[in-house]
Amino acid sequence: MTKISDYISKNARQNVLEAIKRANDKNEYHALLSFTEARALERADAVDRGEITGRLAGVPFVVKDNFFAFGAPTTAASRMLEHFQAPLQATAVEKLEAEGAICIGKANLDAFAHGGSTENSAFGPTLNAFDKTKVAGGSSGGSAVVTALDIVPFALGSDTGGSIRQPASFNGVVGVKPTYGTVSRYGVVAMASSTDTIGCFATDAADAELIMDIMAGKDNKDMTTLPDFFKPTNVKPGLKIGLIKETTTDDVDPEVKQATLDYVARLKAAGHQVDEVTMPISKYALAIYYIVVPAEVSSNLARYDGIRYGHRAEGVATLAELYGKSRDEGFVAENKRRIMIGSYVLSSGFFDAYYLQAQKVRTLLINEFNKLFEDYDVLLGPTTPTPAFGLGENTADPIKMYLADIMTVPASLAGLPAISVPVGKSSNGLPIGVQLVGQRRSDADLLALAKSMEKA
Amino acid sequence: MTDISRDDVQHLAQLSSLALSDQEVDNLRIDIGNILGYINQLSELDTTGVEPTYQVTDLENVWREDKIDDYGLGRDDLLALAPESKDGQIKVPKVL
Known part of the structure; x- marks a missing residue:
């Protein structure tokens, strides 16, 4: 697969045109919802004239279509925002553009980033880069697939409960979900504000490190961003690593388990210590997640009222009808499920039993992580229990779909950095990923470990 | 699973400003x-x-x-x- 360095010091217009051609040649994967071609070519010409310089001068990339970016609508893969032309750009996009990177298009996702397969896109699913009968994963499925197909060397995604790590694992690329608050969320469609993060897909850890280095940092437009802390580094020798026992039970696909144990053997051979550790509370993480996140979703999606922007239903007689019909037409089934679960767990009479209880168990989960980090630098397990599942296989059963996120949600609820690295393939050729989780603000250390293991 | 009625669903839809079809309900x-049945497991802690948090x-x-x-x-x-x-204002249908 190509790397960022393969695009540097080349003709930028050529880089853009070739990337668009590669995307068109592979359009059967349905990874992209739109091109930003006119603006991309204008910027490429400015790079070629030497007017724009930087660490990513002339490098094409793709953003998930829940990022505001000029040159195409920001649809969030929904009918609600099908024609929404963002009046501003996401801070993450602005920072990459300031280094000369060129956005060529916008990637497919589950509508409003609700899902784990990209099958909830209002515009049809994205296909897995390694097997067109399998899902891309999600919600950032399109971004993972454009990276895996070598259309662009990196792409942006958002990760609320695994939406970068899970599709990265399903498509054999590196996926980074940073510490909560590392990258500004200004200009990205909000889903669940207490776990939403911005990260990236790349073909190796060094490229991912470069992109995170550029995007990270405090932004006055997002008051939840942390003071600057991200600094690229090299791996420290003799790390103490915990293999989470609950992620390698008999419920996990045997080939996924074996690939994880093989990676553990390689870590040991590289001089790191790996012990099995236990996280009993982690079995409740998915239940916490499917209370907290729908609650926040129901609040965040209340803004789509058909009045100020987005889809407005025709032929309504009352205000209640205007809201109700606009929202019914603009949201997909999974959006409605989450909004209504959120309304349920927040409603009087149920608040204490569901929402408050979930936030208390969330504290217990965080305490368990903190306890492990007293003794370990990194925690490890498979990113997903199975390789990519079949298209349509889980769509009839929401719980089955949610279970694909069972290994990624704990780090999200605790705000911890976590990355998925490709470690092998199943016997039928599907990629398998391992997840590395670290303490808050240890993002660069995780990437350093991943970099060193690519060479080992 | 937790048993909820069509009326419960209609009530939630109203709280959520969603005009659902009968099939959707x-x-x-x-x-x-089913989802409530799954998340109910937290009550055992x-x-x-x-x-x-x-x-x-x-x-x-x-x-x-x-x-x-x-x-x-x-x-x-x-x-x-x-x-x-x-005229510099957002226009909405007559709602009263």
Whole structure:
């Protein structure tokens, strides 16, 4: 697969045109919802004239279509925002553009980033880069697939409960979900504000490190961003690593388990210590997640009222009808499920039993992580229990779909950095990923470990 | 699964400002019942004396100057996003 360095010091217009051609040649994967071609070519010409310089001068990339970016609508893969032309750009996009990177298009996702397969896109699913009968994963499925197909060397995604790590694992690329608050969320469609993060897909850890280095940092437009802390580094020798026992039970696909144990053997051979550790509370993480996140979703999606922007239903007689019909037409089934679960767990009479209880168990989960980090630098397990599942296989059963996120949600609820690295393939050729989780603000250390293991 | 009625679903839909079709109400009744059945497992944990976690930033009291910043956006940029506008105002259907 190509790397960022393969695009540097080349003709930028050529880089853009070739990337668009590669995307068109592979359009059967349905990874992209739109091109930003006119603006991309204008910027490429400015790079070629030497007017724009930087660490990513002339490098094409793709953003998930829940990022505001000029040159195409920001649809969030929904009918609600099908024609929404963002009046501003996401801070993450602005920072990459300031280094000369060129956005060529916008990637497919589950509508409003609700899902784990990209099958909830209002515009049809994205296909897995390694097997067109399998899902891309999600919600950032399109971004993972454009990276895996070598259309662009990196792409942006958002990760609320695994939406970068899970599709990265399903498509054999590196996926980074940073510490909560590392990258500004200004200009990205909000889903669940207490776990939403911005990260990236790349073909190796060094490229991912470069992109995170550029995007990270405090932004006055997002008051939840942390003071600057991200600094690229090299791996420290003799790390103490915990293999989470609950992620390698008999419920996990045997080939996924074996690939994880093989990676553990390689870590040991590289001089790191790996012990099995236990996280009993982690079995409740998915239940916490499917209370907290729908609650926040129901609040965040209340803004789509058909009045100020987005889809407005025709032929309504009352205000209640205007809201109700606009929202019914603009949201997909999974959006409605989450909004209504959120309304349920927040409603009087149920608040204490569901929402408050979930936030208390969330504290217990965080305490368990903190306890492990007293003794370990990194925690490890498979990113997903199975390789990519079949298209349509889980769509009839929401719980089955949610279970694909069972290994990624704990780090999200605790705000911890976590990355998925490709470690092998199943016997039928599907990629398998391992997840590395670290303490808050240890993002660069995780990437350093991943970099060193690519060479080992 | 947790049994909830069609009326419960209609009530939630009303709280959520969603005008659902009959078919949607039937589907959501089953899905929501199953999801509630799954998340109910948290009730088996004793959380007496545990503080809830509402946010994970490690930040508190982030201050800024009380100064207006339009972030480069004007009134017209925002009005342009509305489905319908007239005389510098967002136009809505008659609702009363």
